[in-house]
Amino acid sequence: MKFLDKNKHSSCCSIEEEVKPNEVLIHSEKLKSEHNNHNGHSHNTGDQSVFQLFLPAAISFILLGVALIFDNFWNQNWFTEWIRTTWYIVAYIPVGFPVLKEAFESARKGDLFSEFLLMSIATIGAFAIGEYPEGVAVMVFYAIGEIFQSLAVQRAKTNIKNLLDQRPDEVTILVNNDAKLIKAVDAKIGDIIQLKSGEKLGLDGVLLSDSATFNTAALTGESTPDTKMKDAVVLAGMININTVSLVRITTVYNDSKLSKILEMVQDATAKKAPTELFIRKFAKIYTPIVVFLAIGICLIPMLFVENYIFNDWLYRALIFLVISCPCALVISIPLGYFGGIGAASKNGILFKGATFLDTMAAVQIVVMDKTGTLTKGVFKVQKVVAVGIPEVDLVKYTAAIETKSTHPVGTAIVEYANGSEKTVTVTDVEEFVGLGIKGKVDGNEILAGSVKLMKKFNIGYDAEIDASPFTIIIVAINQKYVGYFLIADEIKEDAKEAIQSLHQLNIQTILLSGDKQAVVTAVAKELNIDQAFGDLLPEDKVRKLVALKKKNLIAFVGDGVNDAPVIALADAGIAMGGLGSDAAIETADIVIQNDQPTKIFTAINIGKQTKKIVWQNITMAFGVKAAVLILGAGGLATMWEAVFADVGVALLAILNAVRIQKMKF
Template identity: 80%
Template structure:
């Protein structure tokens, strides 16, 4: 419904380009290409007919003068030349008026060209409508191409897949494959649906999802996603998600919805066009009639001609088409780089970001923890590992996963009850009847349990264990910094963006990471509400803030920040739903890329506004003064619109 509303708004501003629906496509690529070629030719047929008739008429007027080509015969010829390109525009003008949308671009062009006929400027009347119509076709093709580029970029889902049935294989439509069926994927083929890898391993190209073509090796039992390309041997995948619910389908849907969410600049231009168009109509009437009050030798036809030129120039198409297309190009460029932006308004926000606040785990570090050391106090190490891992089975935190991996199944068949997660502290529960506490040192302080204070100084993540209210030992756990994290911080500093790291981890660990990455400010030992307080303090300085985290656990901070950026788009559907921007391949350098794309998009949009207003203002003055003809008016309208569109679509070709 929102998409339809926006299409209606495009019509109200008088621009026909957006009426073309770029989302309609055939599943058959060959059929699609032939249909597009045919429709493109058909769009040019009226212009070709008018152009041929106009050339003949100009020839008969100037070079091959014929006695019969005079009077009503001459007028009728030009009318016939005008109809193929003029009738559709006049028809649209009447339909707009019938709907209550009086001041449209169609009305402006209709009045201008019919007025040219009224004062005997038949060739110019036909020529203006002809070039206007050709310009409209080129604009539609430019918009269609830009949107189809994004469509093709994202919609990497194959239409069919090879399904294994017993000892045989059959080709089946992807939309008809059920959850639980097994797909065979040959080298070079794209996976059609999300699933679980049944083969021992597979090397996959994930560019459709992450923007990175570097092979990603998956092991048996791991999740593989639609759009990934098998690079090596034949593999088998068990389908776990319906075709319409695949990760790639959700990404495609999100990007399509993003184009309907308008930036403030777009909304302003739309409102401006609705006010601007009627104003220029009344100004044109004034240019035609007011001079008769004070101009000697007033000639109505001359001033009407100036008014008609004024109308042609005033069409707002360059603004209402090229500006949304500029934002669409920005969204497409981001998608190409593995960054999903949920609306053009967030491109504007990213262009103005002054501070990037980052979570540590999973954002700057890999979030893949490994137990480095276990120290048991007054209890055997086996019991310490057994109790801790049993309790951590009730947690989804990466630290808990590391402990369970270290335990290697020691927690199996152990009773775990009354588990309570204490936010920012850790877990409390009963394991085999013993009360177990597992968490950071704040958890020990909360329950007044004494421990060896020296453990706080280690630059590792530490999980302290208490059994029946008595300190029992600890786990030292290390997380690895991402390869591109240092470059990400360096790039942000180059564009004068301040970096801040917030973490629930202890300050010693946070300081070590911050020092290695050269982060401006770093705060550890934070509860979720403490993170909110830190961001609120930055907001009070009137700074534009982006927060980068998991998009779910840090929801309050994401909501508070101007832009919420989520890492790990491939890992969580909830992340895609929560964040404003999703970085699909977890690379911190993409934060800089997102800001860069936002800045470039804003630059192009402002260039288009300046170009459109600048050229139109000059030609408006020249037209009102009688120094510009219809030809200059055509350039000011169609020519500037085309230049602005070409400027807008080039962002998709740029490398970031």
């Protein structure tokens, strides 16, 4: 029974089809339309689909139960011969016919040795030797196993479907100050979106309103509302949660960051991990071997066993076939990886393929960029030192002159002043490129800039300034030194926790940056990073990474365009997706949506847990099957033990695989 398909029966191999990107997309669009219809009908439709999943197995199960009662507990004179046979055949058809059909279709396409064929031979063989109840029971429990597989896949897809439901189909734009509802795909760059409270933003843009608060949980995995100020970048999928806001579109619908995220998630399900690929190749070799072994178990004993009874040895061969079906492996392993991708999506981490879950589980060194990765990439005033005048006056006068500057450092000082600069008058402004700015504030001559600017005008300053690795803006009033501002890129709140978490896993941390070595060293020391290298050009970063890769499995984390080559080179390239460049995001194997460094540890942890669950399932499936295969070949196991070894182990493996989706990371 393929996922939400009312007419087809699924197989243990159909999981490979079920995670194809196009099916994820098609199903997401269906869910999207249902989600937008908030009435009882949409819910009834979902319930009906689940009901129809169980209907064939339920019919067969009831008929089988009644027949077993007639056979063993409430004997009926009429329930004999052709009536009894017909009853069991009718019980077999709802669950058996779809499998027989799939076996025929697979054989017609050249895939003769499928598990459909194994189940068909085993159950028809059971009917041939008169073991009707066991023939029906095998197929009923097989069908139930497939239903649970479908439900498990549905649960695994839930978090990804939530991402696929974030783009509204329509947006409201302003045309000559009149609101007009249009399709989101028809909106153009430069159009102004009017976003009401509770509405989702349909396209990327910049905020025109003074401020707005957004729910970004679908994009970042964070439930805390994020307040954006005027001119801030806002992304498709964010939900406005306060007043009406205006957004100017900067990216067309199909090029939005969310659209690229959706492509990544869809592509991710098509990229198989090495373990997953091995199991699929193994199953293609394993299944025909099992078929020939079963034939051997049935026929070879006639050559050397006295009192050889064909039906007895055929029964053993049929048991052998049922046990050998590789459902548990073929279902649970892809489901484990798919669950890992879903769990990561729930936490705001997007894996572009199952193979990177394995890679992250084995990472030995995490190499990081500084700006935008461990720091916010925004200049902030970290310290103010006033000499000979009140600090409030130093801030006011300096901010006033910096309002005439276009340099980011000046912007940081103006933001720090918080409006106090508006109380004074600025005249006669002169800017010295690369050095600083000069002008008059309320008639006083102000100089604000670097050490070189002070030296240019022969103004002395504190000697300790020369030793600082950070950006220093020195201020002089009327040719007299009056203090300085220490300005630095602000370290992210969780950066230190991220490094500590990685060290707990015995993972080495290395910082590579194009910033000054002194600044890089200071940041590394504060965060307790193992090694730090500064003054690096993009090609220098590549050389460093090549040297590290010779002996170690490397993950590199970055966000800028200049990080794209190193991200591509690393065993696992990780991009900070919230503020990161499109080049870095498209090149990366893994995207962290909320820019939090602690998510690096989360990604590694999810990789380790996924791999652990996958290997638990492999060990359990091989162990149980091997034991019952031996017992079956020796005539010590019945068809009921075979059912447990096949469907029972598959169900246990499925339940184990979906555990990862309930884990907290």
